[in-house]
Amino acid sequence: MTRAALLVLADGRFPAGGHAHSGGAEAAVRAGRITGTPELEDFCRGRLHTAGLVAAGLAAAAAAGMDPLELDAAADARTPSYALRGAARRLGRQLMRAARAAWPSGELDALARAFPKGAHQPVVLGLAARAAGLGPEDAAYCSAYESVSGPATATVRLLSLDPFDATGVLARLAPETDLVVRRAVEAARRAVDEGVDALPAASGPLSEIGAEGHAGWAVRLFAS
Amino acid sequence: MTTAATGGVRATTRISATADGRGGTALPVLEGEGPLAPRRTRAVSGDEARVMLVGAMSGPLGGDHFTVAAAAGAGARLHVGSAAATIALPGQTKGGARYDVRLEVAAGGELRWLPEQLISAAGSELYVSSHIGLAPGARLVFREEQVLGRAGEEPGRLTSRLTVRLGGRPLLDQEVACGPGTPGGWDGPAVLGGHRALGQLLVVRPEYEKDVPEARLFGECAALTPLAGPAVLVTAVAGDALRLRRVLDEALAALG
Numbered sequence: 001m002t003r004a005a006l007l008v009l010a011d012g013r014f015p016a017g018g019h020a021h022s023g024g025a026e027a028a029v030r031a032g033r034i035t036g037t038p039e040l041e042d043f044c045r046g047r048l049h050t051a052g053l054v055a056a057g058l059a060a061a062a063a064a065g066m067d068p069l070e071l072d073a074a075a076d077a078r079t080p081s082y083a084l085r086g087a088a089r090r091l092g093r094q095l096m097r098a099a100r101a102a103w104p105s106g107e108l109d110a111l112a113r114a115f116p117k118g119a120h121q122p123v124v125l126g127l128a129a130r131a132a133g134l135g136p137e138d139a140a141y142c143s144a145y146e147s148v149s150g151p152a153t154a155t156v157r158l159l160s161l162d163p164f165d166a167t168g169v170l171a172r173l174a175p176e177t178d179l180v181v182r183r184a185v186e187a188a189r190r191a192v193d194e195g196v197d198a199l200p201a202a203s204g205p206l207s208e209i210g211a212e213g214h215a216g217w218a219v220r221l222f223a224s
Numbered sequence: 225m226t227t228a229a230t231g232g233v234r235a236t237t238r239i240s241a242t243a244d245g246r247g248g249t250a251l252p253v254l255e256g257e258g259p260l261a262p263r264r265t266r267a268v269s270g271d272e273a274r275v276m277l278v279g280a281m282s283g284p285l286g287g288d289h290f291t292v293a294a295a296a297g298a299g300a301r302l303h304v305g306s307a308a309a310t311i312a313l314p315g316q317t318k319g320g321a322r323y324d325v326r327l328e329v330a331a332g333g334e335l336r337w338l339p340e341q342l343i344s345a346a347g348s349e350l351y352v353s354s355h356i357g358l359a360p361g362a363r364l365v366f367r368e369e370q371v372l373g374r375a376g377e378e379p380g381r382l383t384s385r386l387t388v389r390l391g392g393r394p395l396l397d398q399e400v401a402c403g404p405g406t407p408g409g410w411d412g413p414a415v416l417g418g419h420r421a422l423g424q425l426l427v428v429r430p431e432y433e434k435d436v437p438e439a440r441l442f443g444e445c446a447a448l449t450p451l452a453g454p455a456v457l458v459t460a461v462a463g464d465a466l467r468l469r470r471v472l473d474e475a476l477a478a479l480g
Contacts, residue, residue: 033413046409076452077394204415212447
């Protein structure tokens, strides 16, 4: 394996379409729940421990070699929002294209065949990490970090927030990101033995509700 | 009901409903005492059996472990409610309380699980685990409501996980965690945003296999969404229990 593959996969410029999504930040900004840096930090912290933890668990389990079809069903059950399931599959399909070009693999090909419209993004991410020779922890780091970096960059555009402030939020959340990754990897290890119910299922009610509203807007800057 | 070595109360309530062969529903198993006594009450419609859970003790308190198991067999229609809200309270022993709900519905059976709210009082610590197993062709209405703290009070620590399987496949798996000691951000704009009541309403109907209701909002703080299966989920947050119930009732009525 090469450690630098982690940088390629985690790079915000990796052509997987993530920049078009705000991770719920656009809905929260419109609802007046994010108005500046302190609220952004609180939003990202909540997201890290809910959607971020769930995605990291799924990605780690996929990287550990669990059946991706079973993990995709587990992701469906952990994503009640119809709008967010659609977004996760669209992101999964885009990541799949980039990952197959970067790290050709039979496992990626098989998952792409099973889900022509896209598998859940964290499952694809875990398999991509595996194809790149990375491990469950690496995959969990990518997912957990993405769950906060997406909303942080989106909020810079939505509120014209100072990018230095947004980056400060991500830096302050780094120790908690480590914590979430540890929980996710531990859960994935248990899931290998006990099945997918051992994976985290943390949810944020306001994010779920906001996503359904956001999907119905006529004009929006981000896809989700 | 027994008192465990830890000082907490262990109590299990069991309800089993079967078709009585004359178009009605029989309750061959109806057992439990202490904190959660099941009482058969008059049903609203003729083919349904209605059970009320009556709490003869307060709690769950720290160290307690309550279990409620209910099953509806083929052709049975079971409605379970509760006489009052459940209040999680701090106990004299250290450690949290546990509340397990285990529900099973057979093909052609129906369960309406509509208890009163769960209130997480200051200083309490409760883990709720609800496991629902549905056969293909089962019908379910499942409501759960959590209220964080009594009036003007800080909440306790509450974690509630809802795991639903349909025909053995995962249909819904959701966990909410809130209160002091919970990982950060639970009261922030991605999770509860200062709301003190949250609830879910899950409706599973075989006919949704063909035609499932579309996603829609009920006001700004409740959304109905079709799941990846013959089911819809309503997720709601509100300032208080009354407003939460109002929006969940509105959503249930809208489903017809």
